[in-house]
Amino acid sequence: MRARLELFASIRRDARIEGLSIRGLAKRYQVGRDTVRQALSDPVPPARKTPVRSSPRLDPFKPAIDAMLVEDTTAPRKQRHTARRILARLIEEHDALELSYSTVRDYVRVRRAQIDVEAGRRVEVFVPQEHAPGAEAEVDFGEVWIVLDGVKTKCHMFIFRLSHSGKAIHRVYPTQAQEAFLEGHIEAFNEIGGVPVKHIRYDNLTSAVRTVVFGQGRNRVENDRWVLFRSFYGFDSFYCQPGIAGAHEKGGVEGEVGWFRRNRLTPMPVAKSLEELNDRIRYREAEDDQRRFDGRIRTIGHDFAAERPFLAPLPAEEFDPGLVLNPRVDRSSMITVRMVKYSVPARFIGRRVRVSLRASELVVFDGRAVAARHQRIVAKGGQSVQLDHYLEVLKTKPGALPGSTALARARASGSFTSAHEAFWAASRRVNGDAEGTRELIDVLLLHRSMDAADIQAGITAALRVGAVSADVVAVEARRHATTSAAEGGPRSDRHRGAHAQAKVQRVVSLTQRRLMDPAAVIAGLPSDSRPLPSVRAYDELLAKRAEHPAKTASKENIS
Structure with missing residues (x-):
């Protein structure tokens, strides 16, 4: 077709400029005279006729x-x-x-x-739709595979998409349970800074719908918690037709699932945690604000900026998306939630505690205070044990620490560092196994009120001066925090009154230093050749007391 258009244009140009005849044009372009006449009468070439093929055998x-x-x-x-x-x-x-x-x-x-x-059967016809700014959104889940901490893992991506601007929020969760469903909404509402004023479109997800009422239009029996969530944020839900028939009713988010998975999560992303992956996804979403789709002139970010003022405002408080449970703490100071065990502080043994099971974490409450926090484990039969929850018990039973599950998990996670190992070994060598372990536990208790970096610096300083005491570690850790603040470190707003005392003579325990490995010698400190203290000279008094028992007795009677 393009070649014939160019041919007709050339014929018309030569006829207009050079005044060639039909015969001359036909000879120049090696075409028939009828073709020249068609070109001169109409610049659009006639459509070629497709011959109707007969099928005599059929x-x-x-x-x-x-x-x-x-x-x-x-x-x-x-x-x-x-x-x-x-x-x-x-x-x-x-x-x-x-x-x-x-x-x-x-x-x-x-x-x-x-x-x-x-036969009058319905033929599906799609009618283009216009969506008012801030009125509608669409939500869906999609499966994604990631390499999570070295293991290929199937996860679920929550997608929230505004229908007008196409602004989309994506979050990856270990499950697509109701906790992830609600938490994804909260993340999306906070990210866009509001709530759609008309409705949000959904599949018939079990996180929201208990029963599809067939024969009654789009009526659904919704979950009680979902009804509470919708009422809290003030939006309505629109449920699509079940199955493939309703997929086109939220085609925007259906297409977004595939596009984001192909362009942002391919090849499989590698991450240490879902938090790290979601942080990367937030960065990708900011890049997508410069994207255009459906032939639009303006970018997604430009349309979203115009749409944002039309969203309903967020409520003053935030909804807790976690599933509230009340398990009992067993004798191992563990609770069981969804066939997974989590440790809690030992003081809760035998009691029921309030638990909020969320998409990515589990939070244990003591009244309104947070008593424990764990990363959620999806695999059934798993365990999450924190060493801090057993320190009070280990203080009275120090022999249980070396083989404890809590210590093994702390070593695997890296919270029990080589500095702790060195302090423990030096403390047991000086104070014995039981007392040395108790000193280590006192050091571990410091983590509840001090930064880990300060404590590690305190352990290093204490070992350098030959002191294996938790008190010395605490003093050195506070000194390190004060010095960091004075030098404009990340804690520059702490210990303001102690900045002038940053340079103070270090604490030195000569007795412990003498009992430790001779290699642990302080630079610049002279060697100590004095003998250890002895009470042998005072034993002579006991001998004199034995030589005059009568005098001693008479003095006692007189008194």
Whole structure:
């Protein structure tokens, strides 16, 4: 078609500029005179006629094929004729051995659609829609695979998409349970700074819908917690038709799931945690604000900036998306939630505690205060144990620490560092196993009120001066925090009154230093060759007391 357009343009130009005749133009361009006349009369070339191909072999069997297709209009969807089945029946019933599959297939493709229309069957037609700013949004889940901490793991991506601007929020969770469903909404509302004023479109997710009421339009029996959540944020829900028939009713988010997975999560992302992955996704979402789609002139970010003022404001308080449970703490100071065990402080043994099970974490409350916090474990039979929850018990039973599960998990997570190991070994060498372990536990208790970096610096300083005492570690840790603040470190707002005392003589325990490994010698401190203190000289008093028992007794009687 393009070549004929250029040919017609050239003919018309030469006729206009050079004044060539029809015969001269036909000779120049090697075309017929009728073609030249067409070009001079109309700049648009006539459409080429597609010859109607006859199929003499198929014509005798068309009535039989049409009968089968008419029969399909009332047959169950999964028991309708395919082109291959029609060909098989023609061969069996009409001895049509000369027919090919491609001939039957091409005829069935066209004729089936015509018969459906003639039979009055509904033909699906998609009508373009306009969405008012801030009025509607769509929500869906999609599966994604990631390499999580070295393990290939299937996760679920929550997607919230504003219908007007196309602004989308994506968050990856370990499950698509109701906790993740609600937490994804809260993240999206906080990110866009408001709530759609009309409704949000959904599939019939079990996180929101308990029962689909067939025969009553779009009526659904919703979960009580979901109804409470909608009431809290003040929006309505719109449920699409079940199955594939309703997929087009929220086509924007359906397409967003595939686009984001192909363009932002391919190849499989590698992350240490879901928090790290979601932080990267937030960065990607900011980049997507510069994207255009559907042939729009403006970017997503530009349309969202215009849409944002039309959103309803957020409530003053934030909804707790966690599932509230009340498990009992067993004798191992553990609770069981969804077939997974989590440790809590030992003081709760035998009591019931309030637990908020969220999409990515589990929070244990003591009244309104947070007593414990764990990263959520999805695998059934798993355990999450924190060493801090057992320190009071280990203080009275120090022999249980070396083989404890809590210590093994602390070492695996890196919270029990090589500095702790060195302090423990030095403390046991000086104070014995039991007392040395108690000193270590006192050091671990410092983590509840001090930063880990300060405590590690305190341990290093204490070992350098030959002191294996938790008190020395605490003093050195506070000195390190004060020095960091004085030098404009990250804690510059702490210990303001102690900045002038940053340079203070370090605490040195000579006795412990003498008992430790000789290699641990302070630089610049002279060697101590004095003998250890002894009370042998005072034993002579005991001998004199034994030589005069009568005098001693008489003095006691007189007194």
